[in-house]
Amino acid sequence: MEIGCSVIVPMFNEEEVIEHTYHRLKQVMDCAEEGYEIIFVNDGSRDRTAQMVEAICHKDPNVKLIQFSRNFGHQVAISAGMDYASGRCVVIIDADLQDPPELILEMLSKWREGYEVVYGKRIKRKGESVFKKTTALLFYRLLGRMTKVDIPLDTGDFRLIDRKVCDVLKSLKEKNRFVRGLVGWAGFRQTSVEYVRDERFAGVTKYPLRKMISFALDGITSFSHKPLKMASYIGVILSLSSFIYLFVVLFQKWFELGTVPGWASIVAINLFFNGIVLMLLGVMGEYIGRIYDESKDRPLYIVRETTGFQREDANPPARPSYVPEGVNAQVGEYAG
Ligand code: UDP
């Protein structure tokens, strides 16, 4: 049967949930009236995730597995899934069942109505810390203000995209990927379905603060130049105010109003300005680092092994990515 829908599931150390996720996804997809494939992407897990999914692959021909050579990150895992997907539409869903698989059916019906992007909009988030919820809330609003690209508020990567959109995303070669922004940038007819984001089924979050910050920086730097402009705004404000202050100083001197030896204020001003200069250098550094990443032109990810793909349905990745020779051929045998 022709593959109507490819479901992409990125996984990083998800041994506690993955069996359950598979069963729930299968249940849903069996009702979808579409041929389907489930592509699990193992993003360098150090636990038994990969072995468990491999075992599933051998039993279920609809299940496929891509294994990275190490942890490349959630956004890269999703991108790899898209490279390998052959469905007429693609659904991205987290492995931890925070996004209810049942919603895929609703997304599919919107897609059949003619929408090319159907994103899940979280109207409520259960079981997540106040810190996570507040930072997410602030981040999406800040990003919305900083960029002209229409990135819908409070959506994650849980969404359905049409083959056309998937092909556009595959053609984008940038390394610091912020997939939900790229989907917004691509345009097309978009709509949303609302859902309540559940608690993680088991296990702990794989997005510690460090990853959250780098993800947020990727989002902002990929879609906005405003932080760079900040340097000039702050520069103008500071030079204007120092110019005014110059008059105050001259005024005091001419009318001998007593120039107090102000060691403390000089130190304070010095620290303040140095702080601003360093901060702005840091902002520039964020952008320059990303330009550097792009110019090295290394592959986005390295595939160690794939399971379940037949040679003809493993699309050759559009962007440079490293897949060892013979991986698909070897895998064709598994698929039998
Ligand atoms: N994930 C991944 N690579 C990583 C971190 C996370 O593939 O480096 C996967 C993870 O297995 C899960 C999804 O990305 O399927 C979302 O991660 P998580 O649920 O830990 O994030 P949260 O929901 O807490 O933001």
Ligand code: MG
């Ligand atoms: Mg989660």
